[in-house]
Amino acid sequence: MDQSWGRPANEPGAGWAVVDVETSGFRPGQARVVSIAALALGDDGNVEHSLYSLLNPGVDPGPTHVHGLTAEMLAGQPRFGDIVGDLVELLRGRTLVAHNVGFDYSFLAAEAELVGAELPVDTVMCTVELTRRLDLGTDNLRLETLAAHWGITQMKPHDALDDAMVLAQILKPVLFRARERRVWLPVHPVTRRRWPNGAVTHDELRPFKAVASRLPCPYLNPGRYVEGRPLVQGMRVALSAEVIRTHEELVERIVHAGLSYTDNIDLETSLIICNDPAPEHGKGYQANELGVPLVRDDEFMRHLGSVVGGTGIEEFADATLAGDQFALF
Known part of the structure; x- marks a missing residue:
């Protein structure tokens, strides 16, 4: 899979790895994973194989009142290094999926670094963001709320295996709904770096808006958008709070179309989605x-089907250089 942000739900992928971890705290690299569940799913959402284990973290297990695991229960369990080989094989070639994926992936990356391993993960997807895009009408996006919405029974909340199984069951109808509504999946790239001076951190999985606002656009800004005319690659597009779609989805589409996302409103801004x-x-x-x-967000989305090619910055620079050389004679 390429390293672009987001992809259409009807575009085939290589499968999913649904993951849930329970931890001794909230800071990866300091707190440890005390249980892990990972389910390998085909692109259609059907489970192919699984991994589940309690883990001996070698430290106090932390909030027992949340995950229900005591030091006595974990004392004779495997260490992360004992199961990492099986985990690597399950993850290989798949998009890692979790409900708040930044949390789970950061902990797994930190644990892998501690045992000198590297996770073969190039892309992740957060089901919180995906379900937000579907506008299901639920009161919130907690896992238990979504399970109830889809008629799925959750037996033990905050149990890694139960949470992963529930999320896998939710994922199948969610993917179907996304394809039905032509929603883009928030499949995002990650860079395998070493912890803490670079395995993947929460900062690396920060909202795409923060990343996109610093991405160089390969096209020159053609100026303001004119109603009735198409969008042109290179246009600088900003977002207001007054939109229906999530900002993350809109930013994915802006960048994918060759437009430039900006956090700022100034005289160089071509349009704002509002x-x-x-x-x-x-x-x-x-x-x-x-x-x-x-421009309304639904109108903007319609315009994405007919974006006009822009003038490449390198092409412009080469033409300018050639003109300067010609002027010397």
């Missing part, structure tokens, strides 16, 4: 003050 035609505050208000066009 569903309120007359916002009274925030970025939408700033855009109106500067005359930056406001």
Whole structure:
């Protein structure tokens, strides 16, 4: 799979690895994993094989009232290094999936580093973000709430195996709904670095907005968007709070189309995605003050099917250089 952010739900993938860990605390590299469950799923969401183990962390197991695991229960269990080989084989070639994937993946990366192993994971997907995009109408996006929504029985919340099995059961109808609604999956790349001076950290899995705002755009900014005309690659696009789709999904689509995402509203901004035609505050208000066009998110999504090719920065630089050389004679 390539290293782009997000992909259409109807585009085939190489399968999923649904993972859940219970930990002795909240800081990867300091707290330890006390139990792990990983389920290998085909691209259709059907379980192919699994791994589950309690783990002896070698430290106090932490919040026993949450995960139910005591030091006595974990004393004779395997260490992470004893199961990492099986985990590596299960993960290989699959997208790692978790409910708040930054937490689970960061802990696994830290544990792998401690035993000198490397996780063969290139992409991850967070089911919190995916279900948020589907607008299911639930009160919240907690795992137990989603399980109830899909009619799935959760026997032991905060048990790694039960949570992973519930998430795997949820994933199948969620993927079907995503394909049905043509929603993009939040499949995001990760870089395998070493902990703590670089295995994957929470910072690396930070929201794509923070990453995208610093990505160089390969196209020149063609200026302001004009209503009735197509989008042009290189246009600088900002987001307001007044949208229906998640910011992460919109940013994925902006970057994928060859547009440039910006956190700032200024005279160089081509348009802002905003569903309120007359916002009274925030970025939408700033855009109106500067005359930056406001475009609804549904209208913006429709325009993505007919984006016009832009002028490449390298192409422009080469043409400028050639012109300068010609002027010397």
